[in-house]
Amino acid sequence: MMADFKESPSQTAGPYVHIGCVPTFAGLQGMYGGNDLGAKMITGDPNGSRITLTCHVIDGDGVPLKDAMVEIWQAGPDGTYGPTEGFSHWGRQPTDAHSGELVFETLKPGATAGQAPHLLAWITARGINLGLTTRIYFADEDNSSDPVLAVAGDRQATLIAQGGDGSYRHDIYLQGAQETVFFDV
């Protein structure tokens, strides 16, 4: 690897990431046709079970971030990364400016090549110097032999969304006793 071609160092997304990534959410009316990229993951009528995943990103004082942005990347119901007609595999949501809540409406991923069904999640916000990578698994799946959960050891519960019947909740803790496992991958 040549030093001149080392990865560009990361910098925080800052408090105004919305302007660049979700401009309609930020109030820039009409920008990009009024469609924020990643806002809708299900754009047609794909096979698979529809799920709602509700998240917060919580700081060291236990307060949900109001200015974060989370992206997910996932397999489709068949466990592949597509492309899948009517489904984007990728979503992007800002946390609500008042509640800090964000919601992904997506499809339940299938198991992938020896891995339990999971989403890859990436969290950016003011105060986060390098985007945080984590995974989200599902409490109603068999996660017992997943190799990445094994890496998380006794902290693997921080990676598992709770719920079922198409509705899941998952909070991401940046610090504290329940700190979520973040990965260098």
Add this chain to the structure above:
Amino acid sequence: MADHIIAPRDLDWHPKPLAPDYRSSLLRSPNHTRLHYDPTVTEMTGPTFGHGMLGPDDDDLIVNYAQAGEAAIGPRIIVHGKLLDEDGRPVSGKLIEVWQANAGGRYRHKKDGYAAPLDPNFGGCGRCISGEDGSYSFRTIQPGPYPWPNGGNDWRPAHIHFSVFGDGFAQRLITQMYFEGDPHIALCPIVQCIPSDTAIDRLVARLDMDNTVPMDIRAYRFDIVLRGRGATIFENQMEGT
């Protein structure tokens, strides 16, 4: 498993999560170190975005929020460069999104209450998709420096935020571009989170007179590098994870 399909990330090159001089990091930095696993198919794949989604002025911040026939106020600049990987190879067909303050240092955002006025003809965002040779280009106005609440007399250097996708989601990166010669670079707690001056220098765009258009618009050159990509994909990717 073969060599990493996406090269390992040098975490010592990037800012540490906890940077006490950057106050916002205090409650938002994980205390545990990141746990490592080798990238799987999940991390080696990523979304693709086609040129078809782009509007004609998406890459022109001078006009993409302006009233017809009007333009944003400020020094007119082209920001251009190449999206490369750590082997120096072009990363083509990838989405690059930018956002910035206006020429007075004010963002079009409900949370920005800085005294500098909004420019009615400036929104502050743009996007494009890298070309076959990794090249990208925006037209914009040079943003102004702005003060920010960090407990002291802190001013951000003029900067443009960049969000970049790669082939694999593990290459995802958000960073900022600064301008050659800005004295605020050395004073900024956010810039100075980056451990080395060599690394900081990679985020400093150079005035590019070769691509400056006489009597029209100056150019700045800024290359972006994503994590390296292995040449070969092996079938047994998951083994040994």
